[in-house]
Amino acid sequence: MGMKNKHRYQTESEIFFQKRLFRNRIYFALGFALIFFLILWVRMSYLQWVGYKHYHSMSEGNRISVEAIPPVRGRIFDRNHILLADNQPVFVLKFSKDKIENLQDSFSVLQDLLPDLPKERLSRFFDRVKVASKYRPLYLPYTLTETEAARFAGHSYQFPGITLVAKLKRTYPFNKSAVHAIGYVGKINQKEFNQLNESKYAGTDVMGKLGVEKYYESVLHGSPGLQQVETNARGRVIQKLENVPAKPGKDIQLTIDIRLQQYIEKYLDGKKAAVVVTDPKTGEILAYVSTPGYDPNLFVDGISQAKYQELLKNHNRPLINRVINGQYPPGSTIKPFVALAAIENNIISPYKKIFDPGYLEFKDHRYRDWKRQGHGLVDMNDAIAQSCDTYFYELSLKMGVDLIHDSLYPFGFGHHTKIDLYNESVGILPSKAWKRRVKGQTWYKGETIIAAIGQGYFLSTPLQLVKAISIMANRGEVIEPHLLKDKEYIKKEQIPIQNIENWEKVIKSMMDVLHSSRGTARRYGRGLPFKMAGKTGTAQVFSLNEGEYDEENIRKNLRDHSLFIGFAPVKKPKIAISVIIENSTLKAAPVAVDITKYYLTELQDEN
Amino acid sequence: MKIDLPAREKVYRKNSGILVSLHLDGWLLFGIFLLIITGSLIVFSASGADQEVLSRHLVRVGFAFVLMLFFAQIPPNILKIYTPWVFGIGTIMLISVLLFGDIGKGAKRWLDLGFFRFQPSEVMKLALPMMIAWLFAHDSLPPPNKKMLIGLSLVGLIAGLIIVQPDLGTSILIAMSGLFVLFFAGLSWRWILSAIGLVAASLPIVWNFYMYDYQKQRILTFLDPESDPLGTGYHIIQSKIAIGSGGLEGKGFMGSTQAHLEFLPESTTDFIFSVLAEEFGLIGVTSLLLLYLFVIGRGLYIASQAQENFARLTAASLVMTLFVYVFVNIGMVSGLLPVVGLPLPLLSYGGSSLVTLMVSFGILMSIHTHKKLLTS
Numbered sequence: 001m002g003m004k005n006k007h008r009y010q011t012e013s014e015i016f017f018q019k020r021l022f023r024n025r026i027y028f029a030l031g032f033a034l035i036f037f038l039i040l041w042v043r044m045s046y047l048q049w050v051g052y053k054h055y056h057s058m059s060e061g062n063r064i065s066v067e068a069i070p071p072v073r074g075r076i077f078d079r080n081h082i083l084l085a086d087n088q089p090v091f092v093l094k095f096s097k098d099k100i101e102n103l104q105d106s107f108s109v110l111q112d113l114l115p116d117l118p119k120e121r122l123s124r125f126f127d128r129v130k131v132a133s134k135y136r137p138l139y140l141p142y143t144l145t146e147t148e149a150a151r152f153a154g155h156s157y158q159f160p161g162i163t164l165v166a167k168l169k170r171t172y173p174f175n176k177s178a179v180h181a182i183g184y185v186g187k188i189n190q191k192e193f194n195q196l197n198e199s200k201y202a203g204t205d206v207m208g209k210l211g212v213e214k215y216y217e218s219v220l221h222g223s224p225g226l227q228q229v230e231t232n233a234r235g236r237v238i239q240k241l242e243n244v245p246a247k248p249g250k251d252i253q254l255t256i257d258i259r260l261q262q263y264i265e266k267y268l269d270g271k272k273a274a275v276v277v278t279d280p281k282t283g284e285i286l287a288y289v290s291t292p293g294y295d296p297n298l299f300v301d302g303i304s305q306a307k308y309q310e311l312l313k314n315h316n317r318p319l320i321n322r323v324i325n326g327q328y329p330p331g332s333t334i335k336p337f338v339a340l341a342a343i344e345n346n347i348i349s350p351y352k353k354i355f356d357p358g359y360l361e362f363k364d365h366r367y368r369d370w371k372r373q374g375h376g377l378v379d380m381n382d383a384i385a386q387s388c389d390t391y392f393y394e395l396s397l398k399m400g401v402d403l404i405h406d407s408l409y410p411f412g413f414g415h416h417t418k419i420d421l422y423n424e425s426v427g428i429l430p431s432k433a434w435k436r437r438v439k440g441q442t443w444y445k446g447e448t449i450i451a452a453i454g455q456g457y458f459l460s461t462p463l464q465l466v467k468a469i470s471i472m473a474n475r476g477e478v479i480e481p482h483l484l485k486d487k488e489y490i491k492k493e494q495i496p497i498q499n500i501e502n503w504e505k506v507i508k509s510m511m512d513v514l515h516s517s518r519g520t521a522r523r524y525g526r527g528l529p530f531k532m533a534g535k536t537g538t539a540q541v542f543s544l545n546e547g548e549y550d551e552e553n554i555r556k557n558l559r560d561h562s563l564f565i566g567f568a569p570v571k572k573p574k575i576a577i578s579v580i581i582e583n584s585t586l587k588a589a590p591v592a593v594d595i596t597k598y599y600l601t602e603l604q605d606e607n
Numbered sequence: 608m609k610i611d612l613p614a615r616e617k618v619y620r621k622n623s624g625i626l627v628s629l630h631l632d633g634w635l636l637f638g639i640f641l642l643i644i645t646g647s648l649i650v651f652s653a654s655g656a657d658q659e660v661l662s663r664h665l666v667r668v669g670f671a672f673v674l675m676l677f678f679a680q681i682p683p684n685i686l687k688i689y690t691p692w693v694f695g696i697g698t699i700m701l702i703s704v705l706l707f708g709d710i711g712k713g714a715k716r717w718l719d720l721g722f723f724r725f726q727p728s729e730v731m732k733l734a735l736p737m738m739i740a741w742l743f744a745h746d747s748l749p750p751p752n753k754k755m756l757i758g759l760s761l762v763g764l765i766a767g768l769i770i771v772q773p774d775l776g777t778s779i780l781i782a783m784s785g786l787f788v789l790f791f792a793g794l795s796w797r798w799i800l801s802a803i804g805l806v807a808a809s810l811p812i813v814w815n816f817y818m819y820d821y822q823k824q825r826i827l828t829f830l831d832p833e834s835d836p837l838g839t840g841y842h843i844i845q846s847k848i849a850i851g852s853g854g855l856e857g858k859g860f861m862g863s864t865q866a867h868l869e870f871l872p873e874s875t876t877d878f879i880f881s882v883l884a885e886e887f888g889l890i891g892v893t894s895l896l897l898l899y900l901f902v903i904g905r906g907l908y909i910a911s912q913a914q915e916n917f918a919r920l921t922a923a924s925l926v927m928t929l930f931v932y933v934f935v936n937i938g939m940v941s942g943l944l945p946v947v948g949l950p951l952p953l954l955s956y957g958g959s960s961l962v963t964l965m966v967s968f969g970i971l972m973s974i975h976t977h978k979k980l981l982t983s
Binding site for chain 1 (some may be wrong): 792851870898900903930941
């Protein structure tokens with residue numbers, strides 16, 4: 001169609017017009033190109049000239065990432081500089097979620113590569129990574145052996161975002177020993193994470209969970225350092241630029257003597273018991289035993305659900321910190337304190353004798369003495385040495401519960417001992433006001449009678465008992481039991497003394513518990529190379545865990561608890577002790593005596 | 608066979624030496640050389656000083672250069688004769704791509720001829736404008752409206768075949784190369800303006816009914832790259848950071864941290880400009896833009912000197928297509944235009960587009976060096 005004018009020649013004017021038209025269009029195109037190139041140039045000037053600062057800093061930010069260097073956690077030593085909590089280098093896997101390309105694949109390949117890694121733990125960790133924040137690195141709670149580490153290193157190209165790092169892991173070389181005092185570190189959970197200062201915990205994924213590890217967390221933790229590193233888009237470190245070193249946590253020294261601690265633990269192996277030993281002059285806790293214990297190393301990487309359930313369901317309740325959370329009726333161990341209160345307040349003369357027929361009749365109720373036939377005529381000294389209940393029944397009616405309360409309160413019953421541990425239980429030091437407040441009932445006199453021998457509502461912890469006996473040993477000087485060696489107290493309180501003779505008389509009676517021919521612990525005091533004062537006690541079972549025992553165990557668990565408090569040497573006390581043994585035929589008194597003997601004869605020279 | 612050359616051309620040749628005897632244009636060659644050298648340097652830098660990448664690039668450049676030489680020897684008259692055939696075969700191939708084509712990255716673009724895999728749309732970048740120029744070869748400009756309409760429908764046909772592959776970007780660019788011929792042939796301004804109006808009006812319809820989600824996503828991301836900084840907007844943001852952090856003087860050759868640390872995607876191909884801007888700054892960018900402008904200007908001059916419709920329309924449209932490629936690529940990496948997968952002419956790591964481009968330069972040179980001697 002268009003082809004038919006193929007051979008038609010153009011006229012002159014057509015040629016001229018055509019040339020002009022085409023030239024115009026060329027000019028227009030050139031102008032068009034110029035304008036659009038100008039637009040590009042303006043755009044470039046805007047980005048490179050005006051926006052330079054902004055983009056420069058963004059480029060630096062791209063290039064440079066800041067990595068936190070976790071601080072080295074302070075170590076924990078015993079009073080003789082023996083290491084109780086250490087940091088050991090181990091290989092672990094660090095997961096940088098933002099750089100992991102395919103989470104599911106990475107995990108299944110990892111499972112094949114590390115066959116010894118428990119499946120359950122990996123899948124639990126997988127669930128954690130899935131929901132975790134993108135920019136917070138997570139560590140797989142599994143310590144790689146050297147072979148595994150080498151194997152992973154060889155395959156690391158398969159795992160973008162997962163890197164092998166050497167990390168310091170908390171270890172407790174004495175395992176179970178003193179676990180309830182030392183505590184342990186564990187993974188920071190979401191709740192803790194929300195509360196803590198994030199910048200202080202950058203690069204760290206554990207913190208103190210229990211014991212002094214928790215109480216002195218701020219001392220032990222230190223503060224993280226920063227390292228500026230140049231990274232590529234995949235987060236691989238290309239070169240290190242600048243470095244602010246981490247400030248390591250401070251080492252701390254405990255008052256515990258691990259040799260004494262282990263001696264006691266070995267002694268009480270298999271028993272449910274609590275023992276606290278202090279230096280009564282300072283309040284330093286020399287031993288802090290709650291058996292059975294458990295291995296804190298299990299918790300550092302996160303304990304498996306099965307193991308945790310096992311600990312939780314164990315009817316001996318290893319997780320319970322008996323020293324501060326075991327609330328027992330103190331029984332006869334409070335008799336010296338009641339007696340002291342009575343004679344200091346002139347309620348009774350220490351020489352006044354009371355007849356004990358084996359019981360006290362009060363309001364048609366017969367309150368029995370532990371000795372059926374009675375102790376006969378007893379004075380205060382006899383009443384303490386022989387632990388005569390009836391004497392104290394009589395005494396209590398003369399005193400009233402509130403005087404007992406007010407007199408025992410300064411010894412530490414019924415309130416915090418101020419030990420450097422969290423979650424201490426305070427027990428109960430009953431009074432009329434207490435009963436009104438807590439039970440909404442009025443006080444009965446009959447309740448005063450049993451309170452005077454440490455039964456009924458009366459509850460105290462082994463730590464409260466050792467504090468009380470330490471104060472007794474100090475002749476009224478109040479101490480605060482504590483675990484940190486360097487801890488200093490600004491003010492030392494003194495319980496007002498009416499007559500120091502009264503104190504010496506009570507202490508003499510307590511000495512007679514072990515050293516007189518009729519003392520309740522005379523068997524154990526015989527032949528001791530030093531003089532010891534103490535008081536035995538028996539607590540009717542007020543089970544820690546009612547309703548959880550199976551039938552077979554009920555009998556055994558209904559056995560009474562055996563208690564003993566004491567100090568030695570009497571003249572210049574160097575050791576105060578409280579012992580509670582639950583549901584056992586083993587008596588507390590010989591245990592306490594053996595511990596004291598071991599401490600004073602084997603360990604004293606160095607301390 | 609001995610060809611008896613006209614006397615003037617003999618003299619011309621004697622004076623200009625080897626370039627003329629090879630049918631090459633010195634100025635154009637100069638510009639191309641500078642661009643290719645620049646490109647090779649940046650490819651080398653962006654690849655992290657990878658000599659293997661550089662040598663592969665140079666081999667491709669060499670191959671494309673030989674093709675350019677080859678096409679420069681073919682006089683426009685011969686090209687004109689073959690144009691309808693090439694166009695016809697190209698159209699058939701486009702149809703067969705739709706029927707038997709390989710699927711690469713979710714779209715049917717490749718044709719596998721057993722020993723050779725290529726994109727027929729690449730052929731069309733040259734064949735479509737040349738076909739329309741052929742159409743108007745013997746008309747006096749502007750051609751009659753009927754012919755304009757035939758040209759327009761050819762554009763529509765080819766663009767349509769490519770758009771269904773689907774490859775929206777290439778389809779628009781090829782359509783533009785055809786439309787440039789219509790523009791240079793003298794399409795009246797009234798038509799041009801109403802066509803622009805029509806396109807603008809139909810955009811919402813295209814958006815709603817004819818665009819794939821990934822295409823929509825690209826455009827949305829382009830409008831607000833920060834909305835998805837780690838997804839599709841990532842490329843634009845990183846590219847802008849690369850350009851902006853270059854500043855006035857740049858970070859120096861081999862100094863592109865954005866490329867070396869792998870923040871910049873496709874740093875040797877589509878985003879090569881960002882690397883240049885980061886390493887050589889606004890000074891380097893300005894020089895590059897001037898260099899492109901020089902090549903475009905020389906190309907338009909060649910078109911204006913051409914004596915036949917086929918030659919001048921072909922030359923002008925090829926040059927303007929080059930301009931569009933440069934503008935779209937730089938506009939894309941600097942965040943002015945949405946991300947379309949498009950290399951920067953002569954700079955990006957060699958691919959099929961380099962071959963097409965060098966062939967078009969060969970045609971330009973042929974047009975410039977095979978002129979009839981006309982009186983007047």
